[in-house]
Amino acid sequence: MKHVYKHAFVIALMGFLLVSPAVAATVFNDSYSPAQDVEIGDLLSNILEHGAELVLANIDEEGAPQVIYGQLGIPSETLGVTTGGVLSEMYTGCIAMVLVATYGEMLEYIFELLGTGFLGGNESDGGFFPLQTEIFSMDSIMDLIGDELNMLVNVFLDVEEATSRYRMNEIKSHLTTSFGFGFSELFSLRIDESFFPPEFELQLPFQSIDVFIEQMTISDAEVIDAIFDVMNTDGFAASIDRTIFENAPAAAAGLIAVPDMDALVDLISGFTSGDGGGFIAADFFTSQFDIGNLTLEGPLAVAAVGYLGEQLLSTSSTDLDIFADLLGSTGNVVPLDSGLSAVIAHFPHTINVTSYSPEDQAHNLTYYDNATNLIFWNGTGLGTQPDYTVTFNATNLPPLISLERSFDPESCSVGESTQVTVTVTNDGDDPIANVSLVDTEFSAIYPDAGVSGSTSDNWATLAPGASQSITYTVTFTNEGRYTFPGAVLTYDYNTNVFTKDTSNQGFDVTADVVGLIQQGIADGWPYTGMILGLVGVTGIYSVLGLIRGGGGSEFYQT
Amino acid sequence: MAFGSKYFGWLSAMAIILAGGWFLLPAGYNTLIQWMAPQLGNYVRPTLVMVNILLVNPMTNIMMIAIWGAAGFLGGVLAGTKKGAFVVGFMTWLFCLGIAGFCVIQMFMTGLNLGTLPPIPPGTSIVDILGIPLIQDVIGGILPMIAGMAGGGLDIFSMILPLVMWVVVPIVVVIVAGILGAMVRPKE
Structure with missing residues (x-):
């Protein structure tokens, strides 16, 4: 890499x-x-x-700036992992709990830090190289993942199914009442010998593993606040203004708790031990984690929050x-x-x-x-x-440069338009040169949306205090939430070339029921007309029957 | 009047099913619609509404069970006979199937003219998509099958069985509820 x-x-x-x-x-x-x-x-x-x-x-x-604040150590008893220094009942059998929340472009930033090779760059990068196709490029994977991951994952080892579910509910309840988290179950999976066909005759290094994956239902700011509450509020944390993280254009918060390191190490040993037929190459972990005479046991937690600033x-x-x-x-x-x-x-x-x-x-x-x-x-x-x-x-x-993109109106209905304005302002004391502003990616993603006007422009210089803009109009034929990828600004200052972009922005196009039905009928014509005609004629016939005969020989009991 | 009562029963049942399916669509589907509709067109929402109406896991989608039950019951009350209730219930399901087929065709006709899959919109993620009950059911069914496939065999029957059950559940519910409705308010 x-x-x-x-x-x-x-x-x-x-x-x-x-x-x-x-x-x-x-x-x-x-x-x-x-x-x-x-x-x-x-x-x-x-x-x-x-x-x-x-x-x-x-x-x-x-x-x-990009800032991370993190804590590592034995979790405080407010997290509920231990009670009176002893592993609490609800975390018994839980080998790991991972809670992560990202918003804005933090996830993309993390992937960028790991390098393009991590998710499919070229071989010269020397990174992990799953496939040599653009399908698995970082951008395309990010397109499919999205930018807001809010998940809680808990793993229980060798616990009865009903018991692990009960304990998981206890943990969720504790996190909700103590820190204000909110959860909605996504998946739960139990892996034991019954999970595999009997003909496998598989010998697992454990009796069972229960994995619970929950989606967090609280806002990004609430997650950050809750993670801060989980942390020790002494030390640096007492000096930190949480709103800095909550108001940042992109941020992330996470918590990893291992209630019993000894159990986790035992599980890893189970994977690596045996006659070479283990799941993972023997001695891999022992060689990777040679930590001398340290005996890892008891609980451990790492919590961190971070943000990307302007x-x-x-x-x-x-x-x-x-x-x-x-x-x-x-x-x-x-x-x-x-x-x-x-x-x-x-x-x-x-x-x-x-x-x-x-x-x-x-x-x-x-x-x-x-x-x-x-x-x-x-x-x-x-x-x-x-x-x-x-x-x-x-x-x-570079001098202080601001780049903003606005929409007028900020949302619209199908068939309507919005005017997009991208403005670059030199808020510094020095001019910048060779200013180029490009916002063309939207029309590449959505060729069906009508774009008219200027989506890019260039200026020789931009003086201190001056602004330049590009304005274009987008007309939407389909409902949905459209992604406007970042508009890109490049400029020269002091012989260096700088690049700046706006955040990805979403734009909502709503659809009314009547409009959709009308369009559906029009699109399916003449078949939709025939069906509606049949339904209508039958209705008229039935109404006429009611008027004419009053039910004839048939009537409802009263 | 016998036909007329079935007709109004069918019409009422259809109205309940379509309105219920449209307005009580689980939130996860909206994320999927917001993501896909810009590229696949305005038939994405009606298609997913119909999928949610027609594929009902009784263990996870109680709301749709209730809607089918209510529609069938009202249809049965208006039809007034067990035979009529059966016809009303079955025709309601059949028309829903027809609408779903029409929507799917329209969606793909629109989508084929367009480009590749758009990015998941800002403010959402794949986690929201995974929150859709139907997706959860499918993944929940697929995971054990993947484990089975490792042995070289793919049990097609166990793969299809849940889908068949989800298809059959609304038919059974609407017809049984219809017959109950007909019994509550029978014609002489």
């Missing part, structure tokens, strides 16, 4: 578990330096016991306060009382980081990697801070 700068962020994200122990060493062992080898098992034990939290902030080349930094920016600017904090930032708190910020190479504060490389409490433009703070070691600030020279960032 070809590495681009964006991968640094996902590497940082995926490295959460790896980074955390390393930093934990600075908490629990003053003599530790990041470069030295450490006993991973001991470090993970400390992390799991005391908990950890991490803020990941990435700024892209257009000056837009352009925040521009040519005029000189510094960034991670908590105030990206997380809405208004006061001091306080780390967790116990456990680990860390902040990681990543900037593109077009930004020249000149300093950051707090700074304490002497005690290994902060770290700046010049090669990747990545700054790391050990929040626990640094203690309470007014903020985490990065100062930089941003001459290579």
